[in-house]
Amino acid sequence: PWDEACGGALELYPQQQPGQLDTTSSLPSTCILPLFATMCVFHVKAGHSVHSVQEVLSKNRRRISIQGW
DSSP, X not given: OOXXXXXXXXXXXXXXXXXXXXXXXXXXXXXXXXXXXXXXXXXXXXXXXXXXXXXXXXXXXXXXXOOOO
């Protein structure tokens, strides 16, 4: 099973006013592991919301995703 030590999580940050979010000092409000056969849908508001994906740290795992917007 995939766990936090494997990395690869989707990170969602709190919505901010444009120009106020600094991801170098902010922590994500939600981290979602890339579990098999799951789908994550979230609203992105340009200039207000930020997301990122962690590096996969496990040498035995690959993170494969399909994206659309």
